[in-house]
Amino acid sequence: MRRVAALLAALVLAGCASHGEGPVPPRTVEAVDLARYQGTWYELARLPMFFQRGCAQSEAHYNLRDDGSLGVLNRCRTLDGNWKEAHGNAVPQVDGRTDKLWVRFDNWFSRLLPGIAKGEYWVLYVDDDYRTAVVGNPDRKYLWLLSRTPVVSERTRERLMEVAEGQGYDTDLLIWRTPDSALNDSAQHP
Template sequence: MRGLALSLLFAGLSGYAVSASSAEPPRTAGAVDLQRYQGTWYELARLPMFFQRNCAQSEAQYQLQEDGSVAVTNRCRTQAGEWQEAKGQAVAQVEGQTDKLWVRFDNWFSNLFPGLTKGDYWVLYLDASYQTALVGNPNLEYLWLLSRTPQVSAQTQAQLLDEARARGYDTSGLIWRTAESAITP
């Protein structure tokens, strides 16, 4: 668990530093109803941050708080079937703008240096029924294809890929969720 916490620390640091590339930041989804967004999201595919290098399956649980922040619980199941978990909080980067959030995970380093360990969480695309989403960061290095279910139709998958490409992401390096039956419990 300490390894996951350290990885999340570095992920926060790397998410904070924006690439010096001249590429335009990706278009976001616009206003996100955080009440509807809360709940469980399953990762379908990712352009990963290094802390996910051993993840076969990942999921996130979001819970809207009274102060408008979002409690975050990320879970990762390794190829060996072991679950790793990290908890954190998301807040709007600009008050009232709900498509661009800062996420900070609870660990010793982020508690010492909270301003240095926050990472971008941009909601790039969200379908009207809040069943699928794309989340990324402004430097186009990280991307997550998310769904309320662990699997989606080929048509939905193609639509998410098209949305990602339209925002400037190279999807050729995506790592797809491992089938649940392939994981040894």
């Protein structure tokens, strides 16, 4: 009986010792110049996610507002060529830090639960020219490889993959942008 009690006590202590410890979150960039970050970003690849199901091509349009927040317009083109849009707002998680943002979209869920309906948008990498970026979240469930152009060189693609893999993301699960030639031509980009 003492051995069983000792074993249970050891298991409980081991559980307590590891409680609260989890994987180290990914590293973000030092700072993001939001004035340079604004504009259009094309999604080259992403990890699977519920709200982007059915998206063949996605793009994000950011505009810096007078209050320091970013206006967000996300667009998704489906395989049949139709576009879906979501409008939102991004603000720093910590005042004065621009590498970690909260993003809220204007939808029924965020109106119903405004304190909960926000996503973490961590800028993990942005090149010196603000032409490519890697964005994720701390639990590594979400990841986007972004570019100012919808197509990049193989070398650029490999560099973005290296960054993502180096941050602990499973790049084998990435969903890549569907080429224009594979989309229905009946719906043109507005």
